[in-house]
Amino acid sequence: MNKQIILKNRPEGLPDENTWELQNKAIPEPKEGEVLIQHHYISLDPAMRGWMREGKSYIEPVELDDVMRAGSIGKVVTSNNHPKFKEGDFLTGWGGVQQYVVTNGENWYPVDPSLAPLPMYIGTLGMPGMTAYFGILEVGKIKEGDTVLVSGAAGAVGSIVGQIAKIKGCRVIGIAGGAEKCKYIKEVLGFDGAIDYKSEEIYDAIKRECPKGIDVYFDNVGGEILDAALSRLRMHARIVICGAISQYNNMNDVKGPKNYLSLLVNRATMQGMVVMDYAKDYGKAAKEMGGWLAQGKLKSKEDVYQGIENFHDTFLRLFSGDKMGKLVLKVIEE
Amino acid sequence: MNKQIILKNRPEGLPDENTWELQNKAIPEPKEGEVLIQHHYISLDPAMRGWMREGKSYIEPVELDDVMRAGSIGKVVTSNNHPKFKEGDFLTGWGGVQQYVVTNGENWYPVDPSLAPLPMYIGTLGMPGMTAYFGILEVGKIKEGDTVLVSGAAGAVGSIVGQIAKIKGCRVIGIAGGAEKCKYIKEVLGFDGAIDYKSEEIYDAIKRECPKGIDVYFDNVGGEILDAALSRLRMHARIVICGAISQYNNMNDVKGPKNYLSLLVNRATMQGMVVMDYAKDYGKAAKEMGGWLAQGKLKSKEDVYQGIENFHDTFLRLFSGDKMGKLVLKVIEE
Numbered sequence: 001m002n003k004q005i006i007l008k009n010r011p012e013g014l015p016d017e018n019t020w021e022l023q024n025k026a027i028p029e030p031k032e033g034e035v036l037i038q039h040h041y042i043s044l045d046p047a048m049r050g051w052m053r054e055g056k057s058y059i060e061p062v063e064l065d066d067v068m069r070a071g072s073i074g075k076v077v078t079s080n081n082h083p084k085f086k087e088g089d090f091l092t093g094w095g096g097v098q099q100y101v102v103t104n105g106e107n108w109y110p111v112d113p114s115l116a117p118l119p120m121y122i123g124t125l126g127m128p129g130m131t132a133y134f135g136i137l138e139v140g141k142i143k144e145g146d147t148v149l150v151s152g153a154a155g156a157v158g159s160i161v162g163q164i165a166k167i168k169g170c171r172v173i174g175i176a177g178g179a180e181k182c183k184y185i186k187e188v189l190g191f192d193g194a195i196d197y198k199s200e201e202i203y204d205a206i207k208r209e210c211p212k213g214i215d216v217y218f219d220n221v222g223g224e225i226l227d228a229a230l231s232r233l234r235m236h237a238r239i240v241i242c243g244a245i246s247q248y249n250n251m252n253d254v255k256g257p258k259n260y261l262s263l264l265v266n267r268a269t270m271q272g273m274v275v276m277d278y279a280k281d282y283g284k285a286a287k288e289m290g291g292w293l294a295q296g297k298l299k300s301k302e303d304v305y306q307g308i309e310n311f312h313d314t315f316l317r318l319f320s321g322d323k324m325g326k327l328v329l330k331v332i333e334e
Numbered sequence: 335m336n337k338q339i340i341l342k343n344r345p346e347g348l349p350d351e352n353t354w355e356l357q358n359k360a361i362p363e364p365k366e367g368e369v370l371i372q373h374h375y376i377s378l379d380p381a382m383r384g385w386m387r388e389g390k391s392y393i394e395p396v397e398l399d400d401v402m403r404a405g406s407i408g409k410v411v412t413s414n415n416h417p418k419f420k421e422g423d424f425l426t427g428w429g430g431v432q433q434y435v436v437t438n439g440e441n442w443y444p445v446d447p448s449l450a451p452l453p454m455y456i457g458t459l460g461m462p463g464m465t466a467y468f469g470i471l472e473v474g475k476i477k478e479g480d481t482v483l484v485s486g487a488a489g490a491v492g493s494i495v496g497q498i499a500k501i502k503g504c505r506v507i508g509i510a511g512g513a514e515k516c517k518y519i520k521e522v523l524g525f526d527g528a529i530d531y532k533s534e535e536i537y538d539a540i541k542r543e544c545p546k547g548i549d550v551y552f553d554n555v556g557g558e559i560l561d562a563a564l565s566r567l568r569m570h571a572r573i574v575i576c577g578a579i580s581q582y583n584n585m586n587d588v589k590g591p592k593n594y595l596s597l598l599v600n601r602a603t604m605q606g607m608v609v610m611d612y613a614k615d616y617g618k619a620a621k622e623m624g625g626w627l628a629q630g631k632l633k634s635k636e637d638v639y640q641g642i643e644n645f646h647d648t649f650l651r652l653f654s655g656d657k658m659g660k661l662v663l664k665v666i667e668e
Contacts, residue, residue, distance in 0.1 A: 256590025
């Protein structure tokens with residue numbers, strides 16, 4: 001059978017037990033020119049909360065009663081004369097939260113499981129890694145010597161943002177929740193400083209860690225942390241708006257950055273980004289990131305949970321922060 | 335005597351009668367190499383409210399008991415062997431709200447009263463005009479065919495922003511307060527549309543006037559109008575943060591733009607600007623603006639009030655909106 005997570009209700013705040021339904025469907029059969037993929041891993045990302053919301057955004061919302069959208073990676077178990085993909089190939093794409101998917105292969109990309117662990121292809125070598133790469137380089141426009149502040153710094157995107165900034169010669173401060181994550185980003189990832197937003201007063205801590213101010217702030221969280229970062233900008237600073245996880249469960253009453261006039265005082269720029277815009281350059285980025293991984297300059301951490309039945313509980317870890325690195329759900333049963 | 339307006343107290347909200355004091359001082363005497371200037375006109379600008387506030391900004395605050403800072407224009411009445419300026423020269427600079435000023439001439443620029451009325455040199459050919467020019471061209475990066483929305487559209491900056499955008503082939507919508515100003519920007523300045531924020535629901539009105547969305551929003555006001563503009567951005571839109579007059583009297587509780595995540599959805603940019611950064615190009619801009627004025631492509635309107643005693647009441651017109659075009663105070667007594 002093919003276990004699927006179906007979107008049943010649009011939640012107001014945090015998703016709850018009425019949001020999803022686990023369904024058992026027959027495993028679909030590929031038509032001529034299609035493949036059947038058995039998923040090994042599903043990518044769990046904060047952006048998924050946005051796709052559950054009705055209305056215009058950068059991508060169509062997930063419809064009620066549809067399989068929840070998600071990035072995924074799996075193996076071709078049946079190829080019905082597909083022109084490119086054969087049985088045994090590993091592919092990554094938008095397979096959704098389910099154990100099997102049939103596709104004509106459009107927007108699916110082959111990966112080599114001998115070069116990297118499968119979960120890394122939906123993390124550092126997938127959307128989160130691409131988001132970090134293009135966000136900090138193309139939008140943040142970092143230069144050697146810049147002071148770079150990143151929130152969600154132990155997460156799938158933030159951890160890569162900070163490491164790329166280190167590779168490029170920046171001074172990097174990360175904001176994360178809890179002593180363990182703060183220790184990790186400093187001692188394992190090599191950040192120059194860490195701020196524990198759960199135990200520190202954020203304004204004071206940013207002042208302490210960025211005494212000369214911030215050249216680039218990479219924002220994954222929004223809310224008070226964005227406001228605090230705005231209060232310490234240097235001239236011509238750049239703020240990359242990548243996400244706002246603190247606001248995603250309360251989008252009817254988003255906290256606007258009340259310190260936004262710091263943009264004026266400091267001639268600074270706040271710019272939004274969506275990773276899909278850089279799709280034509282994913283290959284180049286993956287190659288460079290792969291090189292850094294091979295040289296040990298870039299470390300990738302995946303936090304893998306088990307079982308599609310645990311999708312809901314695992315998904316909520318994105319918002320509680322109770323995970324380290326890229327959150328991944330293993331859905332293949334062994 | 336030299337009548338001066340002195341900053342006596344830093345107001346919390348709108349300045350009141352305790353904020354300023356009118357003083358009579360002896361007319362100062364220029365030392366060797368200095369000139370004595372008799373002011374004709376003082377420029378009244380929203381930015382002055384910011385300079386009255388303590389603390390770091392893009393310029394030092396006015397100190398208590400000092401003459402209130404302001405742009406000004408006047409005539410040299412005594413030159414004590416100044417190397418460049420002689421009696422009878424007209425100069426513009428930062429003379430403050432007073433009838434006479436002594437200076438060594440640094441940061442004062444000569445103007446020709448036969449080419450334009452004096453008040454225009456502190457308006458369209460002065461700081462407000464330069465702000466409009468560099469803001470819409472260098473920060474807004476307008477292109478032919480763009481839909482440009484500007485707030486404070488009948489004001490010193492906004493009226494020029496909109497007219498430059500028209501010259502560059504944009505579709506221009508202005509937001510102003512009251513039917514008279516709306517009629518003025520459409521019928522006299524040639525804007526394509528007008529929104530009266532005092533009588534219209536701003537979200538609906540922006541939707542009506544910008545059905546395809548906004549490419550560039552030039553913000554002079556902040557607050558709810560900024561939020562409404564954010565809700566209608568087109569892809570890759572640019573927001574120029576020039577000012578936030580709706581917030582200037584309540585800076586301890588600024589309304590942050592809660593729709594700022596529209597920057598992400600639309601890959602848009604919000605950038606602050608301060609006109610002083612473009613000082614080296616003022617000459618080139620003034621020349622181009624002068625050409626447009628001469629050809630009748632650009633219209634300049636100054637709203638001139640009389641008497642330094644009326645400084646306080648006149649200044650408040652910036653916030654009530656009870657003025658049309660550039661607000662100017664004539665301080666020479668005839």
